[in-house]
Amino acid sequence: MTSLKKNRHWIKWVLLTVAVIAVFLLGMVLSTIIERRAESNIAQQDGKPNPRIYETHDATEDTSFASKHGGAVERDYLEENPDLVILWAGYSFSKDYKQGRGHFYAVSDIRSTLRTDAATVGTCWTCKSTSVPRMMKTMGNSRFYSLKWIALGSKLTGTIDCLDCHDIRYSELKVTRPALVEAFEQQGKEINDFSYQEMRSLVCAQCHSEYYFKGEKDYLVFPWQNGFSVDEVADYYDSIDFSDWTHKLSRAPMLKAQHPDYELFQAGVHADRGLSCSDCHMPYRSEGAIKFTDHKIQSPLNNIVNTCLVCHPETEEKLRQNVYERQDKIAQLKKLAEATLVKAHIEAKSAWDNRAAEDEMEAVLNLIRQAQWRWDWVGSANGVGIHAPLESARVLATAIQKAGEARNLLAVILTRQGKKLPVQMPDISTKEKAQKYIGLDMEKLKKDKTDFLKDKAAKWDIKPKKSIPPKPVKKEQK
Amino acid sequence: MIITKKERKGILIIRRYLTVFFSCIAIALFFLVISLSNAPSYIKDEPDACINCHVMVPQYVSWEKDVHKLGTTCNDCHVPHNSLVDHFWFKIKDGLRHATVFSLRWEPQVIRIKPAGIRVVQNNCIRCHEKLVKPGIFSMTAGQTGIIGGDRKCWDCHRDVPHGRVQGLASSSLVRAPGQDSKKKD
Structure with a gap:
């Protein structure tokens, strides 16, 4: 110490500081090593993924992702495509139709859509709330379906959650909605006989399937008697003389398709190779050393690395382009079908205005029904055909062909009536114009909905002051 | 503040001990890190x-x-x-x-x-x-x-x-x- 020149003593202070910092940094390195080793041991003994799963489930609140044709953002389909208003004239979808957001929003979105009102039936709640299985068990399926939608609102405030797909005691996958079970029973299949991998699709198929309300009591049924394809389902509906509504312009007996995601997926190559919905929409995720299923159910385009890249060793960008390419082509066919159908409806209206006979219009109306059903089969399914691009293209092609055939017949009828062709198309270039053309009072509908949300719906969320303690559950010996 | 010669000597002694102390801890931690992280296993x-x-x-x-x-x-x-x-x-x-x-x-x-x-x-x-x-x-x-x-x-x-x-x-x-x-x- 004394050997150093006086003005070099500061070096020894630096030495001390360096030693202290070294201890600190080495301590941090040591602690990360110990931590990461510990987490790998924990994972292998007793992995407890549940809090992590629930966090990812809550992440369905995120609406920031927009892909080219979809994503989680709120899209007003009627705004983007006013033709839809005409296609659904006389039906509630002409009032309001938005892209579905994450499961987090199931309850809030069904409340705020203009499609629900005083006339809505309780069956509409079936897929929206985690309390539905419990309610159905308490009051029976038929009674649940037959109640009014508004009457059930205060009891169904919790959105889609764990109990929709899982058993409460053992966390196993469980189908909780009777319509799916009953549909398979019709085919001679038991829900308990399906494999685990098939269950990873079936819990989604509970809701992401085509359905209709049967009879006076609006009992929920899946129309799978003849099979899953669009033609087989159409045959079934024809055989029971079923229509969802009569078109306001063309008076055609129409069918509405509702998101046949499961059925359409079965026709694609990925289902053929044994994939389930969960393989792409709920891939595996790891946090630390714990591997669990990502419950942020979303577009795989927002997580290509964990979904497509598991089996397809391409770059992310290439796969995204592959998806967009298929969706673009389906979208092109979809647009053709819509354009032709709009013309068909309006030309049919023109024929009726010129006093066409019912028997001469029957064939036309049936073609319009079949065409629009096929267009809607692909249109209402999520993903713009990506679940089965080839089948989607085929279905849309038949829609275009049938709508064209209808227009051919209409041309004959109109000519016979002395009408000058082509029929003048109204200006339906925007959502507002189209809704006005079909006679909707949007102001009143919006006001009614706002009033409803403020008065009735707001009360639904108020928790009762006196909390009822839950009944003690008898522990079963297993 | 003014430090007396005696006080300065004391500070320097403390500094010496602290430096040695922390250096020893640092060396010990270093060997712990090497051993816990299995660092030698990477040579083979x-x-x-x-x-x-x-x-x-x-x-x-x-x-x-x-x-x-x-x-x-x-x-x-x-x-x-x-x-x-x-x-x-x-x-x-x-x-x-x-x-x-x-x-x-x-x-x-x-x-x-x-x-x-x-x-x-x-x-x-x-x-x-x-x-x-x-x-x-x-x-x-x-x-x-x-x-x-x-x-x-x-x-x-x-x-x-x-x-x-x-x-x-x-x-x-x-x-x-x-x-x-x-x-x-x-």
């Missing part, structure tokens, strides 16, 4: 060294199930073998990168090989399978010109080798990996 080529980090378990498991388990270790493919210098220099570079990323929890959800790593593996494929692949008696099969000096990789076609077709977390269930203190394999 045992595959178990690679699963010191649990994120590599799917790759370890897929290698175990592949035919390459019989004669190759991780380093036989993933570290250059053309010269000792290249061998250890690559190990140091790559190893420090792995260690940093893992310690700071920067590892991505899906781990994919880097361009430098791709070059190393490709060269090692050729190194072992040279007779089959270089121009000669056995090399009538397609693709040689693409492989040697071209941009095609052996695993563009031989996709199963050795980590299987299914990548990422879906490729293995949560398997046990040999722990820090166990010499036994599971």
Whole structure:
């Protein structure tokens, strides 16, 4: 110490500081090593993924992702495509139709859509709330379906959650909605006989399937008697003389398709190779050393690395382009079908205005029904055909062909009536114009909905002051 | 403030002891880090060294199930073998990168090989399978010109080798990996 020149003593202070910092940094390195080793041991003994799963489930609140044709953002389909208003004239979808957001929003979105009102039936709640299985068990399926939608609102405030797909005691996958079970029973299949991998699709198929309300009591049924394809389902509906509504312009007996995601997926190559919905929409995720299923159910385009890249060793960008390419082509066919159908409806209206006979219009109306059903089969399914691009293209092609055939017949009828062709198309270039053309009072509908949300719906969320303690559950010996 | 000569001497003595104390702690911690992180295992080529980090378990498991388990270790493919210098220099570079990323929890959800790593593996494929692949008696099969000096990789076609077709977390269930203190394999 004394050997150093006086003005070099500061070096020894630096030495001390360096030693202290070294201890600190080495301590941090040591602690990360110990931590990461510990987490790998924990994972292998007793992995407890549940809090992590629930966090990812809550992440369905995120609406920031927009892909080219979809994503989680709120899209007003009627705004983007006013033709839809005409296609659904006389039906509630002409009032309001938005892209579905994450499961987090199931309850809030069904409340705020203009499609629900005083006339809505309780069956509409079936897929929206985690309390539905419990309610159905308490009051029976038929009674649940037959109640009014508004009457059930205060009891169904919790959105889609764990109990929709899982058993409460053992966390196993469980189908909780009777319509799916009953549909398979019709085919001679038991829900308990399906494999685990098939269950990873079936819990989604509970809701992401085509359905209709049967009879006076609006009992929920899946129309799978003849099979899953669009033609087989159409045959079934024809055989029971079923229509969802009569078109306001063309008076055609129409069918509405509702998101046949499961059925359409079965026709694609990925289902053929044994994939389930969960393989792409709920891939595996790891946090630390714990591997669990990502419950942020979303577009795989927002997580290509964990979904497509598991089996397809391409770059992310290439796969995204592959998806967009298929969706673009389906979208092109979809647009053709819509354009032709709009013309068909309006030309049919023109024929009726010129006093066409019912028997001469029957064939036309049936073609319009079949065409629009096929267009809607692909249109209402999520993903713009990506679940089965080839089948989607085929279905849309038949829609275009049938709508064209209808227009051919209409041309004959109109000519016979002395009408000058082509029929003048109204200006339906925007959502507002189209809704006005079909006679909707949007102001009143919006006001009614706002009033409803403020008065009735707001009360639904108020928790009762006196909390009822839950009944003690008898522990079963297993 | 003015310090007396006696006080200054005291401070300097304390400083000396503190420096020695912290230096000893630092040296001790250093050896602890070396030992707990299994650092010496990286000098050799045992595959178990690679699963010191649990994120590599799917790759370890897929290698175990592949035919390459019989004669190759991780380093036989993933570290250059053309010269000792290249061998250890690559190990140091790559190893420090792995260690940093893992310690700071920067590892991505899906781990994919880097361009430098791709070059190393490709060269090692050729190194072992040279007779089959270089121009000669056995090399009538397609693709040689693409492989040697071209941009095609052996695993563009031989996709199963050795980590299987299914990548990422879906490729293995949560398997046990040999722990820090166990010499036994599971």
